[in-house]
Amino acid sequence: MEVHTDIRVLDNEEKVTTELCSLVEYIANTAIEADDIFKIGLSGGSIPALLAKGLSQVKTDWSKWRLFFCDERVVPFESTESTFGVYKTFLIGNVPLTEDQFIKIDPHLTAEEAAKDYIQKMAVYFPPDCLPRFHLLLLGMGPDGHTCSLFPGHRLLEETSVWIAPITNSPKPPASRITLTFPVINNAEACIFVAMGSSKAETIKRVFVDKEPLPATRVRPMEGLLYWLLDKDAAALLKKGEVNNS
Numbered sequence: 211m212e213v214h215t216d217i218r219v220l221d222n223e224e225k226v227t228t229e230l231c232s233l234v235e236y237i238a239n240t241a242i243e244a245d246d247i248f249k250i251g252l253s254g255g256s257i258p259a260l261l262a263k264g265l266s267q268v269k270t271d272w273s274k275w276r277l278f279f280c281d282e283r284v285v286p287f288e289s290t291e292s293t294f295g296v297y298k299t300f301l302i303g304n305v306p307l308t309e310d311q312f313i314k315i316d317p318h319l320t321a322e323e324a325a326k327d328y329i330q331k332m333a334v335y336f337p338p339d340c341l342p343r344f345h346l347l348l349l350g351m352g353p354d355g356h357t358c359s360l361f362p363g364h365r366l367l368e369e370t371s372v373w374i375a376p377i378t379n380s381p382k383p384p385a386s387r388i389t390l391t392f393p394v395i396n397n398a399e400a401c402i403f404v405a406m407g408s409s410k411a412e413t414i415k416r417v418f419v420d421k422e423p424l425p426a427t428r429v430r431p432m433e434g435l436l437y438w439l440l441d442k443d444a445a446a447l448l449k450k451g452e453v454n455n456s
């Protein structure tokens with residue numbers, strides 16, 4: 211079954227930031243109205259810097275936000291490789307979010323233990339006996355097509371038995387990470403990919419024109435919405451008609 215994909219090509223990073231934050235605002239406030247809570251999964255890479263620039267304009271009840279990690283590196287929070295560490299530096303103090311609204315890994319555990327521990331932490335926020343359904347996942351895509359810490363050709367692409375899986379041989383350092391698995395990703399109410407810069411152009415073509423089965427292409431929220439926010443450089447190899455500007 212086809213998943214409707216809303217691809218938006220924006221002029222530059224500033225416009226991508228504005229579009230991203232206005233979508234996040236709308237989805238957050240809709241979730242809060244319906245469920246009295248907004249559950250968002252965050253990615254690392256280029257996304258935290260965009261949120262740092264745009265989220266302060268967002269009007270929402272910040273106390274209702276709970277922030278999870280689509281993937282996280284199993285390193286101390288003080289490390290520049292820690293995704294939570296990056297968000298802590300960029301967001302806390304910049305928007306009215308407190309550290310305890312972030313559902314964090316225990317960085318003192320092994321990746322395997324950290325994944326199990328994170329499943330238990332997540333379970334507190336989702337109904338029992340069914341897959342977690344996030345209101346929103348913010349996703350990035352590496353030049354190799356990876357998303358979260360799901361890398362091309364890795365056995366974790368086929369993992370369906372756990373919500374969160376450990377990985378100890380990540381091809382992109384650091385090696386030790388935890389990641390959401392596809393059943394949870396594809397159960398989300400909405401996923402927003404952000405890809406910017408010419409280093410992403412070839413991979414964007416592989417996703418939308420060649421339709422290669424890359425990890426990012428496998429994000430298909432069957433009962434949800436899928437957005438791709440691209441800047442002009444990332445979209446450079448797409449022809450007219452391959453995108454729907456809105």
Ligand SMILES: O=C1O[C@H](COP(=O)(O)O)[C@@H](O)[C@H](O)[C@H]1O
Binds near residue numbers: 252254282351352382
């Ligand atoms: O390693 C990672 O990379 C991806 C992509 O990052 P980007 O800088 O190309 O946007 C990111 O989404 C993921 O969370 C991170 O662990």
